[in-house]
Amino acid sequence: MTAPPTPLLEVRDVHRSFGDVRALDGVSLTIAENEFFALLGPSGCGKTTLLRAIAGFEHPDGGAVLLGGDDLLALPPNRRPVNLMFQSYALFPHLSVASNVAYGLKREKLPKREIAERVADVLATVGLSGMADRRPAQLSGGQRQRVALARAIVKRPRLLLLDEPLSALDRKVRAEMQLELKRLQHEVGITFVVVTHDQEEAMSMADRIAVLAEGRVQQVASPLELYRHPANLFVADFIGTSNRLAGTYDGATFAADGFGPLPSGAQRTSVTGRAHLVVRPEDVRLVAGGAGILEGTVTDTQFQGGTSTVAVDVPGIEAPFLVTEPGSTEAVRGTSVGLVWEHAVVVGEELT
Incomplete structure (x- = not known):
């Protein structure tokens, strides 16, 4: 009998309200090691609030969030082995691609040689080795998305959170990047949790999907199971x-x-x-x-x-x-x- 996958992230009965609005109403989820997991639902369903609670930018009113069995809510955002890739990419326009990717490593005061090696490795992984000296304004939308992704994974987080990562791209580039994100997730071996309102996007990328509505989980299953x-x-x-x-x-x-x-x-x-x-x-x-x-x-x-x-x-x-x-x-x-x-x-x- 095959053993169940090792749980990495556990969300247990999490609640979060804003005034009279219940953004999260008893959400419970278990996400496995090296899984590509999607939070899917319409605007206002609670998926971004849940992502921000995992990242540390929202504190739940109740419940628990565990990463590898450890209490994630007890840690400030900067001490969580979690990275959040924003919808806007938030690149520094005055820095080169390499400097954007290296920014977090420099903040950690890592040795210059190690920073250079890790930046070179991750730029090769995302297919941007020849663009290390360019500025964000010289890149296409898809290339800027790759820079943001490289900056997120270069710190080697245990968990990468992505908030509507492809929404700024046109349809053709978005379809290409869906395949690219899936390939990269397998290659770097990091658990991805992506928030999206686009069911086609979630179905094409995720191993499992949690469908949310009105702050509650409606179903968690594989794309095929959800559909059939x-x-x-x-x-x-x-x-x-x-x-x-x-x-x-x-x-x-x-x-x-x-x-x-x-x-x-x-x-x-x-x-x-x-x-x-x-x-x-x-x-x-x-x-x-x-x-x-x-x-x-x-x-x-x-x-x-x-x-x-x-x-x-x-x-x-x-x-x-x-x-x-x-x-x-x-x-x-x-x-x-x-x-x-x-x-x-x-x-x-x-x-x-």
């Missing part, structure tokens, strides 16, 4: 695109409002009573009109390169029912079609 088996309606809506139907579930059969029993497959849920059936667009197939589980009319088609999205108007369902097909689609606007699926998930309405 969301814990509730909030997670299902926040992670990816979904079709959903309201109804009731008795533990065996889902009965949709206005449609009656619909196929839901084997479920991993204890939900009974009011519930929603969640069907992902790629799990839906178009069939001839009159042969589907549901029937509707094609209202729109969109070609996105590798896939096509077909929108179907189903009487009795307010939002269009979406279908994802590989390549181009043969569906034609205005035609009657049937919809069938084999995989669906029953979820409850309430937040945890």
Whole structure:
């Protein structure tokens, strides 16, 4: 039997309020050594407050934060073996790339030779060896992001916290840096905890993701588990695109409002009573009109390169029912079609 991964960071029942607003409402998490972990959720869900509490810039009203079993909250920010990479990168414009990266090491009064060696090593790791003498203004957005990352990891923290690290980059560079961050995390062997509101970003980089809403953890799981088996309606809506139907579930059969029993497959849920059936667009197939589980009319088609999205108007369902097909689609606007699926998930309405 495989042993569970060694926990590095433990967050236990952490609370933090600002006046009447509960930013963190009993948050508990365990993050493993060398894990790439994402805190994901909409603005105001508490993810940045949690990151700042780990870094030492916020002090929780209650709870505990342990790093390797040691009480992290007892240490001031500058004595925690933790580094926080800010969203703005916060580079010194008058310093060269090498001097920006070396800044924290010089503050620690390390020997000049050791500083030079560590800076050279980390610039090679992030692919900036030939730009050591440039100023930040001479770099692209992606290159400045690499400098900020190099400065964060050159001090060899046990834990690196990243607050929306890619939000300032354009779409193409952001996609490239997502892959780069994952590669670097494996290469340097440091636990990364990244805060993001972008579910695609979290899904592409993280080993596990904690989805937060209203200061509480809704689910912690791998990207695939979150997508295929969301814990509730909030997670299902926040992670990816979904079709959903309201109804009731008795533990065996889902009965949709206005449609009656619909196929839901084997479920991993204890939900009974009011519930929603969640069907992902790629799990839906178009069939001839009159042969589907549901029937509707094609209202729109969109070609996105590798896939096509077909929108179907189903009487009795307010939002269009979406279908994802590989390549181009043969569906034609205005035609009657049937919809069938084999995989669906029953979820409850309430937040945890």
